[in-house]
Ligand code: FES
């Protein structure tokens with residue numbers, strides 16, 4: 432599915448704009464009607480929101496924990512078997528990520544897989560960050576693995592672990608916007624100066640649905 | 641397809657579909673029934689074997705991934721000092737109850753001890769938490785790993 436993009440044209444279709452105009456006409460001392468609240472004002476419509484929704488999806492966030500254990504499933508429950516990050520992000524002895532996760536999904540056993548399956552480093556933990564925090568984490572080379580913004584874009588565009596989010600195998604929701612749309616949103620945000628949204632907003636697909 | 645690999649030190653070749661789980665090949669094609677089936681979903685650890693030294697779940701490991709690699713099963717565990725220490729400790733401490741999970745437990749323990757010669761309780765629990773035992777032999781497993789580690793360090797361990 433595509434998440435809704437709030438545009439004046441779309442709202443005209445619902446009559447909302449006409450309603451707003453009507454309300455404004457009744458208010459004699461009101462300023463000119465500001466369709467902002469309905470059309471562009473919601474914080475989730477900021478350029479970064481389309482990116483943040485994806486980063487906050489379980490397919491990304493489960494392996495970008497802020498602590499030392501991954502989560503699994505669309506309900507983001509703790510990983511069975513008390514799976515832990517380990518010193519290198521690839522698990523602990525006898526419980527390596529590669530003990531179960533192969534370079535491709537194993538749908539019979541319902542074990543997800545992609546090349547080099549592992550946890551993002553702790554510095555790339557995204558749990559608990561609002562959109563502002565996510566944007567800052569993406570930009571901060573001390574936390575993002577020393578990547579320039581071009582390299583961040585490349586990671587999101589090419590890394591097989593990222594691409595897995597759109598092909599997660601049986602029993603898991605794929606990220607519900609096309610990958611190309613996500614990359615385009617990220618590129619737009621970067622090209623626009625990669626401005627961090629103000630603190631306090633947490634964009635999710637649930638909120639956009 | 642033909643898949644060649646080394647199994648417990650010997651060159652082997654099988655002619656099977658590449659998607660066949662390694663566990664099926666071990667048990668059915670090669671008649672090594674020491675490795676057990678528990679869940680078939682990579683959840684219980686009963687089927688744990690080593691592939692190039694990493695403990696893996698044979699039940700959900702397509703055999704084509706072992707082409708050209710070293711596979712070790714419980715039948716080959718005592719080929720090295722770590723494996724012998726593990727098996728010795730298991731016998732000394734009479735770890736086994738019904739036994740179903742134990743080949744996998746031993747393989748996981750050997751993988752742990754190959755990476756960490758002196759694991760503490762927390763390290764043991766972390767490494768072994770993917771290997772379930774319906775008989776609840778966990779305290780004896782932990783004690784046996786300490787015993788095997790002591791043996792490998794040249795201590796008495798008792
Ligand atoms: S049978 Fe393979 S993990 Fe349970």
Ligand code: FES
Nearest residue numbers: 738739773774775
């Ligand atoms: S000894 Fe019976 S399941 Fe472990």
